Amino acid sequence: MNALRAFSASSLTAVPRAGLRSAARPAARASLRRAEIRPSSGRASLPFGATVATARAPAVLLRATADMATAAPSADAAAFISSFNADYARIHESYENNFWETKMNLEGNSTDALTKSFNELEAFLGDQSALETTRKLLADTAGTVTEDQKVILRQIEKTLLCYIVESAEARGVRESAVGKENAMNSARNKLKLTYVEEDGTETDATPTVLRTKIRSSSDESVRKSCWEATRTVGPFLLANGFPQIIAERNKFARTLGFVDFYDMKVTQAEGFDKKTCFEMLDGLEKATRPILDDALKKLEADKGADALKPWNLSYALSGELSRELDPYFPFENAPEVWGRSFAAMGIRYRDTVMRLDLCDRVGKYPNGFCHWPVAPHVGQDGKWNPSRANFTSLATPDEVGSGNTALTTLMHEGGHAAHFANITQGSPLFSQERAPFSVSLAETQSMFLDSLCGDAAWLGRYARDRSDRPVPWSLLERSIKEKHPYEVFQLRGMIAVPYFEKALYEMDESELTAENIAAVADEIEAKIQGGLAARPLLSVPHITSDESSCYYHGYVFAEMAVHQTRAHFLRKYENAGGIVDNPAVGPELEANYWRAGSGDPGFLRMVHDLTGAPLSHDAWVGSLGKSVDDLIKEERAEYDAAVAAGPATANAKEVDLGMRALFVHGDDTIADSAEEANGYLGACATFKKWVNERWPKTAAA
Numbered sequence: 001m002n003a004l005r006a007f008s009a010s011s012l013t014a015v016p017r018a019g020l021r022s023a024a025r026p027a028a029r030a031s032l033r034r035a036e037i038r039p040s041s042g043r044a045s046l047p048f049g050a051t052v053a054t055a056r057a058p059a060v061l062l063r064a065t066a067d068m069a070t071a072a073p074s075a076d077a078a079a080f081i082s083s084f085n086a087d088y089a090r091i092h093e094s095y096e097n098n099f100w101e102t103k104m105n106l107e108g109n110s111t112d113a114l115t116k117s118f119n120e121l122e123a124f125l126g127d128q129s130a131l132e133t134t135r136k137l138l139a140d141t142a143g144t145v146t147e148d149q150k151v152i153l154r155q156i157e158k159t160l161l162c163y164i165v166e167s168a169e170a171r172g173v174r175e176s177a178v179g180k181e182n183a184m185n186s187a188r189n190k191l192k193l194t195y196v197e198e199d200g201t202e203t204d205a206t207p208t209v210l211r212t213k214i215r216s217s218s219d220e221s222v223r224k225s226c227w228e229a230t231r232t233v234g235p236f237l238l239a240n241g242f243p244q245i246i247a248e249r250n251k252f253a254r255t256l257g258f259v260d261f262y263d264m265k266v267t268q269a270e271g272f273d274k275k276t277c278f279e280m281l282d283g284l285e286k287a288t289r290p291i292l293d294d295a296l297k298k299l300e301a302d303k304g305a306d307a308l309k310p311w312n313l314s315y316a317l318s319g320e321l322s323r324e325l326d327p328y329f330p331f332e333n334a335p336e337v338w339g340r341s342f343a344a345m346g347i348r349y350r351d352t353v354m355r356l357d358l359c360d361r362v363g364k365y366p367n368g369f370c371h372w373p374v375a376p377h378v379g380q381d382g383k384w385n386p387s388r389a390n391f392t393s394l395a396t397p398d399e400v401g402s403g404n405t406a407l408t409t410l411m412h413e414g415g416h417a418a419h420f421a422n423i424t425q426g427s428p429l430f431s432q433e434r435a436p437f438s439v440s441l442a443e444t445q446s447m448f449l450d451s452l453c454g455d456a457a458w459l460g461r462y463a464r465d466r467s468d469r470p471v472p473w474s475l476l477e478r479s480i481k482e483k484h485p486y487e488v489f490q491l492r493g494m495i496a497v498p499y500f501e502k503a504l505y506e507m508d509e510s511e512l513t514a515e516n517i518a519a520v521a522d523e524i525e526a527k528i529q530g531g532l533a534a535r536p537l538l539s540v541p542h543i544t545s546d547e548s549s550c551y552y553h554g555y556v557f558a559e560m561a562v563h564q565t566r567a568h569f570l571r572k573y574e575n576a577g578g579i580v581d582n583p584a585v586g587p588e589l590e591a592n593y594w595r596a597g598s599g600d601p602g603f604l605r606m607v608h609d610l611t612g613a614p615l616s617h618d619a620w621v622g623s624l625g626k627s628v629d630d631l632i633k634e635e636r637a638e639y640d641a642a643v644a645a646g647p648a649t650a651n652a653k654e655v656d657l658g659m660r661a662l663f664v665h666g667d668d669t670i671a672d673s674a675e676e677a678n679g680y681l682g683a684c685a686t687f688k689k690w691v692n693e694r695w696p697k698t699a700a701a
């Protein structure tokens with residue numbers, strides 16, 4: 001099934017969908033250390049109807065739930081939890097608003113305000129007295145603290161323990177590393193990337209444009225020039241403090257008793273150590289090495305040795321096909337397609353307010369992400385505080401491939417948003433995306449949902465051109481033939497990142513020179529990917545910032561879980577509609593994967609419970625090993641059924657996602673579903689008009 005995912009990905013070799021994922025998904029304790037601190041004026045940051053959790057420590061005594069019948073909950077515990085939740089919500093929101101403003105480069109955005117709100121959040125989560133109160137309440141033996149309250153208190157304790165740094169020495173090292181990281185990142189913001197056009201003109205480009213051109217430019221010199229531009233990021237970072245930052249991160253982690261920074265990050269984010277993590281990765285690496293060798297040999301035999309060059313590889317695999325597929329993914333229709341597809345699967349957002357900034361522009365952060373200024377929770381008074389989400393992608397609407405990328409990003413980030421919107425626990429600490437939230441759990445949801453864009457069952461329904469004609473089977477068949485044998489490149493590109501970071505943080509301090517680090521990056525690319533990578537390891541944004549470094553393995557474990565989850569649903573609903581447009585799928589995800597958030601039972605247990613087996617790489621390796629002929633047969637049947645059925649909501653006048661959607665472009669609001677006569681679809685229509693006006697090529701059907 002996943003052969004078709006290849007073309008919905010942004011580039012084959014270099015972690016295709018990595019660019020679609022959050023670079024800035026904070027994962028672990030030190031996650032609050034911020035990069036990219038840029039100035040602003042500290043303007044009030046509630047750009048629209050923010051549904052902040054307003055309850056500030058109400059004197060709530062009783063919740064209207066059945067479990068309250070046995071004992072009245074402790075007023076102390078209720079008051080503490082309410083007050084803690086309200087303070088957290090306020091401080092978290094202030095920080096996230098500043099985060100959004102600086103990342104989107106909005107007018108008046110303030111580095112100072114970002115730093116201040118960051119420090120406030122860090123201080124709040126590092127508050128020793130809150131930890132003491134929590135423990136005192138947990139130790140209650142009088143029976144006044146209910147089991148439900150204890151679940152919340154244990155989550156508060158678990159979270160605070162991720163942030164409290166008790167040693168003064170460790171704090172000092174950490175502050176120093178943060179300072180260096182901020183300096184490096186602000187230098188990086190000014191790094192000018194240029195490539196040379198076919199006619200010799202030197203042209204400025206964002207990293208996204210470079211990646212798109214490497215994949216799609218028909219001129220080899222342009223592709224090479226773009227790839228070389230991405231290779232300048234590494235030396236730039238290495239000359240601007242990256243080696244010292246690595247040394248200090250290690251020192252910090254060791255002060256806290258971890259083997260190194262990687263060990264600290266994985267332990268905090270996933271609950272298992274570096275050793276366990278790499279035992280799982282080594283198994284996968286070993287199982288797929290022969291598949292990689294075969295794929296490289298086949299590529300050379302089919303397309304010649306030049307195809308193996310890093311600036312040619314993605315193009316050799318996807319160039320022409322993406323062009324031919326492009327008309328079936330009109331960018332301006334992407335939000336509507338996403339909404340219809342999710343609604344048909346029974347996915348609802350529980351009154352989320354979502355802001356979508358989908359188009360690229362100069363000064364915008366170069367990676368899509370979804371963050372939550374408001375993490376949802378149920379208050380001690382039983383009141384539901386819905387989430388508020390900010391979501392961004394980097395589309396250039398008339399660029400070939402942009403519609404496909406936008407759609408996959410919407411399915412991915414919208415999947416994150418659906419997950420977090422449905423976390424219905426008693427504190428925002430279950431639904432905030434930092435530690436102790438498992439990266440693997442979070443990415444499983446988004447990657448499961450974006451995986452549908454590669455299924456004939458989905459494409460036959462939703463991949464339609466501007467005249468509503470479905471994508472022809474011949475293109476999908478070609479896609480399987482061209483992509484399936486090379487799917488392993490994606491996997492190897494993914495695991496290269498954790499192997500590189502492992503090597504980085506295992507280097508002796510005396511060896512941490514720019515030269516050595518660059519050499520290690522090249523070595524890992526050769527060893528894991530079979531040659532220099534199309535997306536150089538040192539240009540992967542995740543590795544630089546503290547919060548997103550050493551967590552890429554989370555994507556790998558998530559992909560394992562995605563394959564296992566898909567296999568489970570496809571088996572279960574083999575004769576009952578499969579996954580696409582199956583209204584039972586959303587509620588099952590909600591019940592098994594979503595509602596508990598970062599509380600018990602946790603990632604590995606959830607996967608086991610839903611799929612009936614412990615997490616393993618079997619389903620993933622099995623799908624890579626499927627023959628092209630078998631896959632074509634299966635997908636053909638799915639395609640025919642999908643075209644015959646059409647999208648489940650094709651005739652519906654409204655699409656109910658249970659959310660308010662705002663389409664924005666920087667400081668401008670394009671459309672608001674709350675102000676449109678037919679809600680979400682109305683907002684999609686207004687957005688479409690806006691795109692057509694700004695990028696007239698998109699209007700020519």
Ligand SMILES: [Zn+2]
Nearest residue numbers: 021022443446
């Ligand atoms: Zn993601």
